Amino acid sequence: MQFVRLGKTDIEVSRIAFGCMSTVANQTYNGVDDDAGIATIRAALDVGINFFDTAPGYGNGASEALLGRALENVPRDQVVIADKFNTETLCAADVISECEKSLKLLRTDYIDLYQIHWPKRVVPVSETIGAMQTLVKQGKVRTLGVSNFGVNDLTEALAVGELAINQVAYSLLARAVEYEMQPMCVAHDVGLLCYSPMAQGLLTGQFTSADDVPAERARTRLFSKNRPQSRHNEAGCETEAFEAIAGIRRVSERLGHAMADVALAWLLHQPGVTGVLAGSSRVEQVHQNAAAGDIVLSADDLAELDRLTQPVKKIMGPNMDMWASESRIQ
16 A cells, blocks of 8 residues: 655545545435445555545435544554534635534544535635644644645645645546646645545446446536536536546556546546545455555557547536536636
8 A cells, every 4th residue: 555645744644535425325426324334434444544534425424424434443643534614605604613523423533535526606715625624723633735726726725734634526527727726726835635536436347338337426527518417508528528438448448457446546647646545345346456556657558548538528527516517617
């Protein structure tokens, strides 16, 4: 397992992180029963994963509660817990109250990485981050981050204080961060923490055509605006996406690795990437994800994967919001 420092802190995290969204029922995933979820989280610990990311929005607190139960008897300094908050205004009072709720659900005295889940632009970001800095002074949070922040919002946030992470959607089929956000993060020592690295299952190879993808996973801008749960107004790029998937499958077969493993490994080779949030709902998935972190791709392999996915990157453009044409990410 590879480890890296979280931003400019001395907190060391596994580069394969455990994304807790898929352990509970939500708009995208069916979730698993509590015993299976706890077994999966503990399997992650067994293979060396020490970095766990959750949020109140994952099952209305169910993900936080499950993670708290799974880690209750684990020495606290052996795990790194990342959590987020997301309220209507992100005002200072909300920051404090949301943190207190999360601490109780997580059964811990502090959160290692506390992140703004989505920018809201209702109160000044200085008010929100100021409250987060107060939590750091109180010992309830160790370091700060953001999620789904674009260049404008991140510029404002960095003017207030240091941030360790910007958590973003990033995968072979979602490369919008490469236009502006990735260079900015590299320049300011803000690590990229990548969510949806499998593009909601597309890069696992389980779907061979766009028609195979269920509605709840076909909401992104990769798919047509005519999909039943779509919230955008774009034509999508279903043909280009599945041509790219077929090419990635060929590369993976040549390398002797599963497609999902190559997709994870590719992300870990990208500039500025601190870690990849790999969701797991089964113990065997955890073992597979952990092993993927050690795959080394050659310069030729990386160039080929880049070429295969360039058509999708071009159509999707610099909009980092995978779901909306009127981007919430600015």
